Amino acid sequence: MSPRRLVLEQLKTMLYVSAGGFSLFSTYSIYQGNENFYENIILPLAHKIDPETSHKLAVTVSKYQLIPKSNFKDPAELSTNVWHLNFKNPVGVAAGFDKQGEAVEGLDKVGFGFVEIGSVTPVPQLGNDKPRVFRLIENSAIINRYGFNSEGHDVVYDRLQDLRENKKFVGIVGVNLGKNKNSQxxxxxxxxxxxxxxxxxxxxxxxISSPNTPGLRDWQAKDQLHNLLGNIIEARNKVNRHPRPLLLLKLAPDLTKQELEDISQVICDAKCSVDGLVISNTTIKRDPSLIGPHAQESGGLSGIPLANKSTEMISDMYKLTKGKIPIIGVGGIFTGKDAYDKIKAGASLIQFYTAFVYHGPPRVTRIKKELHQLLLKDGYSSVGDAVGKDVKL
Structure with missing residues (x-):
């Protein structure tokens, strides 16, 4: 064999060995939930891809359960009972990630305590024109204007029915409901x-709080909300199931104090009484601190810039409802402290999504570990003990 051929063969062997070694290392790191591996290799690669394509890829990975089950065992202090439901931990994935109800089992296995899918519209619709998702990496934020892209009620229902009846899934699942853009x-x-x-x-x-469907947020106005909730609750009370599904209302973070007071009056009316609130959706406001080429794109902003506003709004609604209506807190949760702040402001449960985009599945475990440490540090034996502790009713 010629010297040149020998060198080429040696190089080829080295490449095979290196590729094999990297594959083994990657597999091991993913299996172990190695946070540094995700932060330094997986996610930088994912962020080279168009945001919407990357989102679809993440859903597919979750759908086919390509990420191993989390080996973190939820401490007893993280289990919590809200309404009649027992949550293994209070950390859920927010609506907007698994829009079509494809990845519930995979999300459950990486450690989420509950999964909210959607938004789902009655009739399938494509949503707004692309591009419609933008990363603000320097701000740990995302702007989206998806516009309720949905496969429709029938398709998503069939998936959930299969999940319940054939796959015997017993985890807690919420369905986020939207309206069709051109609905009359x-x-x-x-x-x-x-x-x-x-x-x-x-x-x-x-x-009724997404900013990406024209006129949708108008339904948060007092008279319209009263009419809407009255009809919805009447329909819920006719559902032939026990217990009947809980009804929650998701609010926008851009509401005024007066609008929040009006909403609290409506939902405290027996005919319009919801079981809970989700606070909050994305914001249309743009803080001067936002930087990057997409900082002024239209749509809903999520991530760290939303954190303080959503926590403040949780506190406001907890006061206005006298702590009687459970709240799911969402908006800018990246750490256990972020989650803890929302719990102490009045949230019984929390959700996140944007941190999942920027940090991957290991972030679920990290938030739970940090939250657990903070509860123990302050002498609480359960999540419920800490709910609303920063609020004076």
Whole structure:
């Protein structure tokens, strides 16, 4: 063999060995939930891809359960009972990640205590034109204007029914309901959602707070909200299931103090009484601290810039409802302290999504570990003990 051929063969062997070694290292790191591996290798590669394509890839990975089950055992102090439901931990994935209900089992296995899918619309729709998702990496934020891209009630319902009946999934699942963009009867859209998913969801979220569907946020106004909730609750009370699905209302972070007071009056009316609130959706406001080429894109902003506003709003609504309506806190949660701040402000449960985009599955375990440490440090034996502790009623 010629010297040149010998060198080429040696180089080829080295490449095979290196590739094999890297594959083994990658597999081991993913299996172990190695946070540094995700931070330094997996996610930088993912962020080279268009944000929406990257999102679809993440859903596919979760759908086919390519990420091993988390080996972190939830401490007893993280288990919590809200309504009639027992949550193994209070950390859920927010709506917007698994829009079509494809990845519930995979998300459960990486350690989430509950999964909220959607938003789901009655009739399939494509959503807004692309591009419609933008990363603000320097701000740990995302702007999206998806516009309720949905495969529709029937397709998503079939997935959840299969999950419950054939796969025997017993985890807690919420369905976030939206309306079709060109709907002539938005109230009917939400009523149809309750009727469709009432038999397969543990809770249903009335999403009238997305900024990406024209006119949607107008339904948060007092008179319209009263009419909407009255019809939805009537439909829920007719669902032939015990216990009936819980009804939650998701609010925008851009509401004024007066609007929050008006909403609290509506939901404290017996005919419009919801079981819980989700606070909050994305914001249309743009802080001067936002930087990068996409900082002024239209759409809803999520991530760290939303954190303080959503926590403040949780506290406001906890006061206005006198702590009687459980709250799911969401917006800018990246650490256990972020989660703890929202719990002490009045949230019984929390959700995150943007941190999942920037840090991957290991972030679920990290938030739970840090939250657990903070609870113990302050002498609490459960999540419920800490709810609303920073609020004076």
């Amino acid at each position: 009867n938005p109230v009917d859209d939400y009523v149809k959602g309750v009727q469709k998913f009432g038999s397969v969801a543990d809770y249903l979220v009335i999403n």
